[in-house]
Structure formats: structure tokens, C-alpha cells
Amino acid sequence: MLLEVKNLGVYYYTLSGVVRGAENVSFSVKEGEWITFVGESGSGKSTVAHAVINLVPSPGKVVTGEVIFQGKNLLAMKPEELRRIRGKEISMVFQDPMTSLDPLRKVGDQIIEAMTVHGVDEDEARKRAKELLEKVNLPADRLDYYPHQLSGGQRQRISIAIAMAFNPKLLIADEPTTALDVIVQDAIMDLIDEMKAEGTSIYFVTHDISLAAERSDRIAVMYAGKLVEIGTTEQIIENPLHPYTRALVESVPDLWKESEVRAIPGYPPDLRNPPSGCRFHPRCAVFREKGELRGLCDVKEPEPVEVEPGHLVACHLYGGAGNE
Numbered sequence: 286m287l288l289e290v291k292n293l294g295v296y297y298y299t300l301s302g303v304v305r306g307a308e309n310v311s312f313s314v315k316e317g318e319w320i321t322f323v324g325e326s327g328s329g330k331s332t333v334a335h336a337v338i339n340l341v342p343s344p345g346k347v348v349t350g351e352v353i354f355q356g357k358n359l360l361a362m363k364p365e366e367l368r369r370i371r372g373k374e375i376s377m378v379f380q381d382p383m384t385s386l387d388p389l390r391k392v393g394d395q396i397i398e399a400m401t402v403h404g405v406d407e408d409e410a411r412k413r414a415k416e417l418l419e420k421v422n423l424p425a426d427r428l429d430y431y432p433h434q435l436s437g438g439q440r441q442r443i444s445i446a447i448a449m450a451f452n453p454k455l456l457i458a459d460e461p462t463t464a465l466d467v468i469v470q471d472a473i474m475d476l477i478d479e480m481k482a483e484g485t486s487i488y489f490v491t492h493d494i495s496l497a498a499e500r501s502d503r504i505a506v507m508y509a510g511k512l513v514e515i516g517t518t519e520q521i522i523e524n525p526l527h528p529y530t531r532a533l534v535e536s537v538p539d540l541w542k543e544s545e546v547r548a549i550p551g552y553p554p555d556l557r558n559p560p561s562g563c564r565f566h567p568r569c570a571v572f573r574e575k576g577e578l579r580g581l582c583d584v585k586e587p588e589p590v591e592v593e594p595g596h597l598v599a600c601h602l603y604g605g606a607g608n609e
């Protein structure tokens with residue numbers, strides 16, 4: 286197993302209270318697979334993605350859990366050790382490349398520096414930067430541009446070129462296409478696919494379940510800081526179990542043929558004070574309709590249960606140890 290996340294919890298200590306950004310999150314990422322995290326905005330996707338590389342921004346703190354990458358707990362590593370891994374064995378691409386690129390320096394110098402900090406000599410890095418630009422389908426003269434002279438899509442290609450520099454074991458891509466139009470979005474997805482073809486595992490984050498369904502091997506669904514369901518793409522799209530996952534799938538016209546498209550009623554909760562029991566229960570159609578679930582879903586937190594091989598769901602409808 287390339288990456289194993291066990292019982293991860295992340296809280297943000299804000300002036301207005303403790304935000305429970307992620308709790309009891311456990312999953313693993315296999316060598317060479319593409320896993321996508323999906324869920325509405327505020328469900329904890331970025332929180333978990335940041336914790337996986339031990340980069341939770343202040344005032345956030347990892348409060349529980351372990352992140353085992355190639356056998357070592359990233360959350361217990363010294364800063365130098367982490368620096369050796371980040372950008373080399375684990376690369377990251379974010380929604381807005383302006384936040385990771387330096388606006389005052391030419392993009393070529395930034396690609397080169399991403400390699401020289403890891404000990405590649407300058408000439409070699411310069412040569413490699415040209416090849417990387419070609420790989421992401423940008424003309425070589427773009428090396429001399431500043432980030433603001435490039436379009437959003439071109440900037441994202443630069444971030445991917447940097448991410449590709451060392452053929453990493455894992456790419457974490459947090460909504461890398463959300464700010465881009467559909468055509469450019471597709472081209473960026475193709476580049477990520479190329480990284481996968483070269484052996485990189487892809488940890489992708491999106492709020493868009495139809496995008497998740499496109500290229501992922503597995504899908505993990507988050508709601509209100511919790512991982513509520515995980516399975517193969519086929520399991521999640523063809524046989525969604527959690528009422529939240531069902532609602533997400535039903536909200537996309539092409540994914541769900543039998544019923545009309547519906548938006549999920551209500552809003553995600555405030556994570557300073559999440560609902561008791563299952564965090565989804567106030568919005569859950571099944572809870573509202575089935576009287577016998579009162580006193581269970583609104584009281585007791587569901588534990589994940591493996592319903593079919595590799596398909597886990599945390600919902601009282603599926604019983605299991607701790608959920609009866």
C-alpha cells in the first residue's frame with residue numbers, strides 16, 4: 286500500500302470556536318491507482334488532502350491519526366525529511382496556481398528551482414524544464430514568461446510540469462480544474478492521466494461527482510468532515526449506498542437514468558457544531574421518511590461497514606458491528 290491514512294482528525298482553532306474539519310477519516314491509496322475525493326464545498330476534502338502532506342494551514346491542527354506513506358508516518362516526520370518528500374515523491378497541484386507560483390519570477394526559473402532544491406544540477410534542470418514544458422504542451426518560449434502573462438489553463442500546465450519533474454509516487458490534485466473552462470479542464474485531466482500512466486498514484490479532489498466518475502478507479506465521498514462512503518467508481522456510481530451519495534449521484538442527469546434530477550435539500554452543517562449522530566440526518570430523505578430510525582441516526586454516529594468487497598459505507602441503514 287502506498288499511502289494509509291488512519292483515523293485522521295483535523296480541527297481549526299478559530300476565534301469563534303473549534304471547527305471540526307475532518308474526523309475519523311481512514312482510507313488507503315494503492316500503487317498506480319486514481320482515487321477521487323468528492324463532496325460539497327466545506328466537507329473536508331482540502332483539509333484531508335493538506336493533512337496527508339502535513340501542510341494543514343493555521344489555525345488548523347492534526348488532532349488524531351497517522352498518515353503512513355511508504356511505511357513511514359508523515360505526521361511524525363522532521364521538517365527536513367518532509368521537504369525531501371514533498372515535490373519529489375509527493376507532488377501537489379491546487380485550484381489556483383497563482384497561490385503556488387511566485388508572481389515575480391519567470392516560470393522557467395521556478396520549474397528549474399523545483400529540481401535544484403532536490404539536488405539536480407542547474408544545467409540538467411534547465412534541459413529537463415524544456416522537456417517538461419513540451420510534455421504539458423506549452424511552447425518552449427513560455428519559460429521566459431511571468432505567471433500573470435499566462436492564462437489560467439497555461440498556469441495550471443506549469444504547476445503540472447513542476448509536479449511531473451521527479452515522476453512522483455503520488456500526485457495530490459485539489460480541484461485543479463475547477464477554475465478552468467470545460468475544454469481546458471479536459472486537457473488538464475489528460476495530463477494527470479499521463480502521470481498515472483507513468484506510475485504515479487493520483488489523489489484527486491473535486492466537488493463534481495461527474496468529473497469524479499470520469500477517470501477514477503475509486504471514489505471516496507465526504508460529508509461534513511466525515512468519510513461516508515468509499516468504493517470502486519462502479520460501486521459508487523452504479524450502486525451508491527449512503528443517502529448522501531445517492532443524492533449526489535441523482536443530482537447529475539447523465540449518471541442516474543431512472544429518476545429525475547434533484548438537488549439535495551438544505552445545506553451542509555456548521556462544523557463548529559455538527560449535528561448529533563449521523564451528520565447527514567437532518568438532510569436525509571430516508572431518515573425523514575422512516576420513523577423507526579429516530580433515536581438512532583440522530584443519536585449514534587454510524588461506523589463504516591464493508592457491504593461488498595472494497596465498498597464501505599457509514600450509515601445505519603447498513604447495520605454491521607457498532608451500527609445495529
Ligand SMILES: Nc1ncnc2c1ncn2[C@@H]1O[C@H](COP(=O)(O)OP(=O)(O)O)[C@@H](O)[C@H]1O
Nearest residue numbers: 297304306325326327328329330331332343556
Ligand atoms: N483555515 C481555516 N480556518 C478555519 N476553518 C477552516 C479553514 N479551512 C477550512 N476550514 C473549515 O473546515 C471545514 C472543511 O473545509 P475544507 O476542507 O476546505 O472543505 P472542502 O475542501 O471540502 O471544501 C469547513 O467547515 C471549513 O469552513
Ligand SMILES: [Mg+2]
Nearest residue numbers: 330331332460
Ligand atoms: Mg477544498
